[in-house]
Amino acid sequence: TQLLEQSPQFLSIQEGENLTVYCNSSSVFSSLQWYRQEPGEGPVLLVTVVTGGEVKKLKRLTFQFGDARKDSSLHITAAQPGDTGLYLCAGGYNFNKFYFGSGTKLNVKP
Amino acid sequence: GAGVSQSPRYKVTKRGQDVALRCDPISGHVSLYWYRQALGQGPEFLTYFNYEAQQDKSGLPNDRFSAERPEGSISTLTIQRTEQRDSAMYRCASSLVSLAAYNEQFFGPGTRLTVL
Numbered sequence: 001t002q003l004l005e006q007s008p009q010f011l012s013i014q015e016g017e018n019l020t021v022y023c024n025s026s027s028v029f030s031s032l033q034w035y036r037q038e039p040g041e042g043p044v045l046l047v048t049v050v051t052g053g054e055v056k057k058l059k060r061l062t063f064q065f066g067d068a069r070k071d072s073s074l075h076i077t078a079a080q081p082g083d084t085g086l087y088l089c090a091g092g093y094n095f096n097k098f099y100f101g102s103g104t105k106l107n108v109k110p
Numbered sequence: 111g112a113g114v115s116q117s118p119r120y121k122v123t124k125r126g127q128d129v130a131l132r133c134d135p136i137s138g139h140v141s142l143y144w145y146r147q148a149l150g151q152g153p154e155f156l157t158y159f160n161y162e163a164q165q166d167k168s169g170l171p172n173d174r175f176s177a178e179r180p181e182g183s184i185s186t187l188t189i190q191r192t193e194q195r196d197s198a199m200y201r202c203a204s205s206l207v208s209l210a211a212y213n214e215q216f217f218g219p220g221t222r223l224t225v226l
Binding site for chain 2: 004006041042043045050086088090092096097098099100101103105
């Protein structure tokens with residue numbers, strides 16, 4: 001049983017479209033991280049959110065942490081083929097132990 | 111600077127053999143983590159260290175798995191009497207600080223273990 005559920009599992013869209021992926025849990029986390037992983041590589045951190053309700057923007061990516069610190073979303077505006085990859089959320093306990101979700105595999109077609 | 115390195119990158123072994131997987135973290139990083147990752151899935155927490163102290167090993171699947179970091183730098187994950195179900199990508203990550211809100215983990219390239 002996954003502590004963090006991510007949806008959708010797979011997403012295939014055309015370049016220029018917008019998308020949102022979700023990360024949900026029944027547990028409260030001290031922090032929530034989003035990573036992107038490309039084939040054959042390790043995950044690379046995109047953002048960390050720590051405050052309930054927090055919103056962070058990274059160029060075309062917008063991350064939100066739920067008010068209760070149990071869930072998060074990642075919104076991508078005007079997706080590009082370079083956004084293709086596996087998007088992972090990770091919930092942190094005491095900032096030092098992290099549980100990862102199962103991931104959303106995004107494919108952006110040119 | 112050099113990132114996290116792991117060796118070997120690929121390991122094929124026969125069922126029942128012991129294997130040792132090595133992780134060399136970024137110099138000066140306090141925390142070191144071990145994960146196991148199935149293809150297309152997120153990493154599964156195994157254990158982590160702050161300096162040389164193993165803080166949490168609750169993710170180790172059973173007592174055939176052990177890890178050490180004797181000098182607070184390089185770490186070894188050992189799997190005894192390997193079984194086919196142990197086949198997976200084993201990833202190591204390190205982070206500069208411990209117990210910090212913005213604790214960024216840097217992942218290594220992983221060791222692909224195949225047990226025949």
